[in-house]
Amino acid sequence: MVKSLPARSAVPVEETWDLSSLISSSPDFNQQLEDLEQQAEAINEKFQGTIIDTESITQVLTAYMRFMEKMVLLSTHANLTASTDQTNDEAQLQASKFGATAAKIGSQLSFITSELLALPTETLEQAMEESTEFRVFLKKLLRKKPYQLHPEAEKSLAAYSSTFSAPYGLYNTTKMSDIDFEDFEVNGQKYPLSYGSFEGDWEAETNTELRRAAFDAFSKKLKEYQQTTAKTYDMQLQTEKTTADLRGYDSIFDYLLFNQEVDRTLYDRQIDLITTELAPHMRKYAKLLQKVHGLDRMTFADLKISLDPSYEPEITVAESKQYIDDALSIMGPDYLEMVDRSYSERWIDFAQNKGKSTGAFCSSPYGDHPYILISWTGRMNEVFVLAHELGHAGHFYHAHQEQNIFNGRPSLYFIEAPSTMNEMLVANHLLKNSADPKFKRWVISSIVARTYYHNFVTHLLEAAYQRKVYERIDAGQSVNAGILNSIKRGVLEDFWGDTVEINDGAELTWMRQPHYYMGLYPYTYSAGLTISTQVSKRILKEGQPAVDEWLEVLKAGGTKNPVELAQMAGVDITSEQPLRDTIAYIGELIDELVNLTEEIEAD
Known part of the structure; x- marks a missing residue:
């Protein structure tokens, strides 16, 4: 029988993943985030306006690569911590803080792509010949040349990146925090309902009366949030359409x-x-x-x-x-x-708990091992x-x-x-x-x-x-x-x-x-x-x-x-x-x- 889900704090630690190889503590997270900001500023000061030939291309991309290796670990920690408990205010604030900082960093470092694409195609092709490490990166970058905007426009768009990703965050907040499913009743008996229990158990329930009643109760609660969710989705769609038009794509x-x-x-x-x-x-x-x-x-x-x-x-x-x-x-x-x-x-988070993201996914940060989220029902x-x-x-x-x-x-x-x-x-x-x-x-x-x-x-x-x-x-x-x-x-x-x-x-x-x-x-x-x-x-x-x-x-x-x-x-x-x-x-x-x-x- 489906049971009510426990709070994250009540879940046995052996059922959870170990994120310590990404980062050890919240103060450490804040310090590392601050360090990243300083490193981005240093890259900006050192390289902006200097990307002129194959040697400078290799130098800036090497620095950028090392920077991204650090940033992806911090990003993964913020996202994974938030995904296991959408009701954890500290985790959500940490994820938001990372998103805002990442947008600022993206704006500071947008000059790299802009300056690379401002170079003659021949220079980039020569750099591809001389550097096997960055050949694929430069090849993919060249494809974007027709759709690249003015450097200042690229900088502004990068600064708004956390705003552009806000609909997804809002969708998750509505889904995992705001929607509170009441128990549903069949023949005088009450049964617990949640996103996780519906998708993990009730959808496959063999008792037809219970299964259909769970579906009706689940749908009834979803319907109460359909206007907000649709508006959130439309925000996402309009942002994508505006970006496509701005960059000059045909559709x-x-x-x-x-x-x-x-x-x-x-x-x-x-x-x-x-x-x-x-x-x-x-x-x-x-x-x-x-x-x-x-x-x-x-x-x-x-x-x-x-x-x-x-x-x-x-x-x-x-x-x-x-x-x-x-x-x-x-x-x-x-x-x-x-x-x-x-x-x-403990690369895998098996626990079932309130506020945990539904479904299953794998996150594979460069420089660390993969992490898998699943809610194990047996x-x-x-x-x-x-x-x-x-x-x-x-x-x-x-x-x-x-x-x-x-x-x-x-x-x-x-x-x-x-x-x-x-x-x-x-x-x-x-x-x-x-x-x-x-x-x-x-x-x-x-x-x-x-x-x-x-x-x-x-x-x-x-x-x-x-x-x-x-x-x-x-x-x-x-x-x-x-x-x-x-x-x-x-x-x-x-x-x-x-x-x-x-x-x-x-x-x-x-x-x-x-x-x-x-x-x-x-x-x-x-x-x-x-x-x-x-x-x-x-x-x-x-x-x-x-x-x-x-x-x-x-x-x-x-x-x-x-x-x-x-x-x-x-x-x-x-x-x-x-x-x-x-x-x-x-x-x-x-x-x-x-x-x-x-x-x-x-x-």
């Missing part, structure tokens, strides 16, 4: 896709093909859920239930490690050592969630060993490939080790419900909704709660057809997702999973040679664009074939679920 899409290093065709293809061609497969899956559970009707509130709840074993944190070790052993001893350290050195499917986040950790763990801070992070388009790859490896390992039909059905349904539903359906429908929103914004319009609800409901109805009843409250799903404050992020989940599905098939078929190639991809970090990284792994994403193959594979998995269910029910 807001071109602006948001620029740093992803992919063009609009790859973005649109991902949304259009999945929306049309995956829908029939997922409708078949929804009908299977309805049949197995004997539901009177299939509603949006029923889509997250397990196909076989009786085969959803409880699992402890300690037990999860053995599953993950066994599944990821194919990646080699260095990779497994990282996994072992993540448990033994469900077996969380092995997949943890493996996913360890995929991000393994990616940056390898990339940061090989690359400098400028080259470590690849395009957002590619970022979800290593994470979803680990989910596929877990699934393949589990399938290989049992012939029992019930266990096979549980594993395959976990792949469909967790890996593919979450990444190919949930995030893809977010992307389809997001594209419609941005089309409005690009046309000079704005949005409010009514418009957002209408767009979201339309996207859901188009995908699910008459198979799933889009009940009241489903249209408010847009309020739950922080990804909308991160540009065109949601569609990249399916893009990454398309790549990892194809590579995991190669690993199953070819073994070690395919693994070795994948490890080289991880080490490459951001030195190549998404098309080149996928090519390194043997996947051609310039064609639609990998996506079509992946959609067909999902269809095969669902067909196998239908067959296994018939086999089990016939016994």
